[in-house]
Amino acid sequence: MAEPERYPVSDEWKKRARVDAGGYETLYGRSIADPGSFWLEQARRLDWIKRPEIAGDWSFDEADFHIEWFADGKLNVAANCIDRHLATRGDTTAIIWEPDDPKDSVRTYTYRELHREVCRFANVLKGQGVQKGDRVTIYMPMIPEAAFALLACARIGAIHSVVFGGFSPDALAGRIVDCDSAYVITADAGRRAGKMVPLKTNVDKAADQAPVLKKVIVVQATGADVTMKDGRDVWYHEAAQGVGEDCPAEAMDAEDPLFILYTSGSTGKPKGVLHTSGGYLLWTSLTHELAFDYREGDVYWCAADIGWITGHSYIVYGPLANGATVVMYEGVPNWPDSSRIWQVVDKHQVNILYTAPTALRALMADGDEPVKKTSRASLRVLGTVGEPINPEAWRWYYNVVGDGRCPIIDTWWQTETGGHMIAPLPGAHDLKPGSATRPMPGVDPQILDADGNVLTGAAQGNLVIAKSWPGQMRTVWNDHERFFQTYFSTYPGKYFTSDGARRDADGDYWITGRVDDVINVSGHRMGTAEVESALVLHESVAEAAVVGRPHEVKGQGIYAYVTLNSGVEASDDLRRTLVQWVRDEIGPIATPEAIQFAPSLPKTRSGKIMRRILRKIAEGDTSSLGDTSTLADPDVVDHLIENGVA
Numbered sequence: 001m002a003e004p005e006r007y008p009v010s011d012e013w014k015k016r017a018r019v020d021a022g023g024y025e026t027l028y029g030r031s032i033a034d035p036g037s038f039w040l041e042q043a044r045r046l047d048w049i050k051r052p053e054i055a056g057d058w059s060f061d062e063a064d065f066h067i068e069w070f071a072d073g074k075l076n077v078a079a080n081c082i083d084r085h086l087a088t089r090g091d092t093t094a095i096i097w098e099p100d101d102p103k104d105s106v107r108t109y110t111y112r113e114l115h116r117e118v119c120r121f122a123n124v125l126k127g128q129g130v131q132k133g134d135r136v137t138i139y140m141p142m143i144p145e146a147a148f149a150l151l152a153c154a155r156i157g158a159i160h161s162v163v164f165g166g167f168s169p170d171a172l173a174g175r176i177v178d179c180d181s182a183y184v185i186t187a188d189a190g191r192r193a194g195k196m197v198p199l200k201t202n203v204d205k206a207a208d209q210a211p212v213l214k215k216v217i218v219v220q221a222t223g224a225d226v227t228m229k230d231g232r233d234v235w236y237h238e239a240a241q242g243v244g245e246d247c248p249a250e251a252m253d254a255e256d257p258l259f260i261l262y263t264s265g266s267t268g269k270p271k272g273v274l275h276t277s278g279g280y281l282l283w284t285s286l287t288h289e290l291a292f293d294y295r296e297g298d299v300y301w302c303a304a305d306i307g308w309i310t311g312h313s314y315i316v317y318g319p320l321a322n323g324a325t326v327v328m329y330e331g332v333p334n335w336p337d338s339s340r341i342w343q344v345v346d347k348h349q350v351n352i353l354y355t356a357p358t359a360l361r362a363l364m365a366d367g368d369e370p371v372k373k374t375s376r377a378s379l380r381v382l383g384t385v386g387e388p389i390n391p392e393a394w395r396w397y398y399n400v401v402g403d404g405r406c407p408i409i410d411t412w413w414q415t416e417t418g419g420h421m422i423a424p425l426p427g428a429h430d431l432k433p434g435s436a437t438r439p440m441p442g443v444d445p446q447i448l449d450a451d452g453n454v455l456t457g458a459a460q461g462n463l464v465i466a467k468s469w470p471g472q473m474r475t476v477w478n479d480h481e482r483f484f485q486t487y488f489s490t491y492p493g494k495y496f497t498s499d500g501a502r503r504d505a506d507g508d509y510w511i512t513g514r515v516d517d518v519i520n521v522s523g524h525r526m527g528t529a530e531v532e533s534a535l536v537l538h539e540s541v542a543e544a545a546v547v548g549r550p551h552e553v554k555g556q557g558i559y560a561y562v563t564l565n566s567g568v569e570a571s572d573d574l575r576r577t578l579v580q581w582v583r584d585e586i587g588p589i590a591t592p593e594a595i596q597f598a599p600s601l602p603k604t605r606s607g608k609i610m611r612r613i614l615r616k617i618a619e620g621d622t623s624s625l626g627d628t629s630t631l632a633d634p635d636v637v638d639h640l641i642e643n644g645v646a
């Protein structure tokens with residue numbers, strides 16, 4: 001293999017780095033050799049009500065399966081993100097909120113103001129009956145109140161479950177019911193790219209399918225006209241009148257749940273990933289500081305949505321635990337025009353920017369001019385997350401956006417891992433476009449072959465993590481057995497990531513993408529089974545099989561094979577209907593790029609759909625279909641090839 005392109009750590013970065021190459025080796029070495037003392041020392045970065053004396057206590061083996069971190073410690077996550085900064089940073093800006101429309105006003109909150117807002121929100125929740133351990137669903141636009149809501153739950157020990165505002169009423173209802181959430185926090189509507197998202201109306205529709213729902217707290221964000229149901233719906237601004245501006249922070253065990261976040265897997269409905277308090281906060285705070293070389297006073301912008309894990313860990317918990325000034329953006333990257341991100345960077349003098357490859361590819365398509373007409377001189381570090389970054393987008397980010405000055409921090413991680421797992425540190429690691437480079441302290445990655453043998457040196461295979469780390473998820477809500485089966489049964493004693501990876505001769509990791517039936521659409525996970533279930537709910541559909549295929553901007557697009565019920569006529573109209581149907585069932589992120597009507601699907605004699613073949617046909621690569629001898633009816637394939645959708 002040719003020597004990969006390499007961008008060595010600059011002299012300036014060698015000098016200024018918090019952690020240089022030698023520093024990383026020491027840090028990482030200690031974390032693996034003596035995790036107990038390493039993590040107890042790291043735990044000092046948090047404010048504990050009772051300081052822990054034990055670090056990790058875990059086993060990935062079936063007989064003794066358990067994962068605990070700092071189990072004898074007590075703390076409150078919101079107090080760590082707010083209260084402990086008040087003495088030294090009370091007047092520092094915590095949140096700069098940039099609205100969707102650049103003509104609207106920016107809102108800012110100091111840490112002291114954040115304290116007041118979160119306490120007030122917490123008191124409103126209490127007033128509505130929310131107690132420690134209750135589940136609270138948050139279905140919000142990207143407004144400061146979304147962050148207040150998360151932190152208010154954390155303050156009183158309620159477990160939040162954020163549902164991305166782009167999900168449909170059906171998807172929302174499923175998540176409310178799964179975790180028995182009697183409370184929903186929403187807004188009248190959200191704004192995105194100049195359009196209104198009818199959040200409250202969606203909640204009304206979801207409520208019909210979620211009898212468990214008792215109270216809906218509605219933030220007035222846009223003034224949109226909504227119906228309020230007596231006894232169920234409460235305006236936040238009305239409930240907040242007269243509540244106290246202080247609310248004591250509940251003392252929580254380190255292992256008490258902090259939140260549930262639903263994510264797609266290869267089978268079944270989305271799983272409620274559960275994160276707990278102490279280990280998660282430590283992990284997000286440490287990785288935020290290391291990966292971005294975060295310094296006191298930096299203006300930091302993570303352009304994700306709070307509905308995804310990136311928003312939880314790197315808009316709210318990690319940066320606020322570190323006392324950072326966080327930019328929160330309501331809108332999308334390319335509205336009103338494709339210069340918007342760079343204008344926001346200049347407007348707020350952003351030092352650290354964290355975004356996704358799909359956004360970069362979309363902006364790249366509009367050329368360099370929208371970037372070049374802005375200064376961007378404040379930028380120091382550029383991060384990326386969500387999917388493998390193609391070298392072309394990496395170089396554009398580095399050369400055009402960063403003017404060749406800013407290291408690109410390609411962070412590989414998952415909803416399940418809580419925070420960054422493999423990522424370069426700006427002052428420590430030479431960069432290679434497309435490589436996430438090295439593991440974070442405490443992360444022990446291994447590459448295995450299909451039989452579970454550990455491969456050493458340069459190798460390619462399935463990526464597992466051999467040891468627990470503090471930010472690891474603790475269970476699937478209500479289904480501990482599924483947690484074990486999904487992540488620890490494939491390779492006994494190890495956490496299986498479902499990603500493939502390659503390690504090069506230097507020891508750097510390159511993530512190659514999912515090895516299961518999860519499609520990565522614009523950095524968002526979509527289970528093929530979920531889209532298939534949505535399709536077969538339609539009265540015309542007998543069977544569906546969904547695969548991913550490469551997409552220039554989205555990374556992967558959804559390609560659906562649909563077998564219609566007998567007597568139903570295939571037509572372009574029906575195709576459009578089915579696309580809309582899936583959007584209504586799940587949400588716009590599940591929009592199929594292509595639907596191919598297929599009289600029958602390629603199956604093995606035991607009835608298993610051969611997705612490998614369907615993927616090849618969707619990609620238009622029919623020269624190497626591999627072994628088709630196990631197919632029940634080989635003619636099916638010819639028909640599919642002839643009718644493939646370009």
Ligand code: WTA
Pocket residue numbers: 263308309310384385386387388389410411412413414415416436497498499511513514520523524525
């Ligand atoms: C993919 C997002 C390559 C990967 C934080 C993983 C990546 C899935 C990267 C998790 C990256 C995320 N390079 N692939 N830097 N970051 N992925 O749970 O396939 O939404 O398993 O978490 O995204 O997606 P999730």
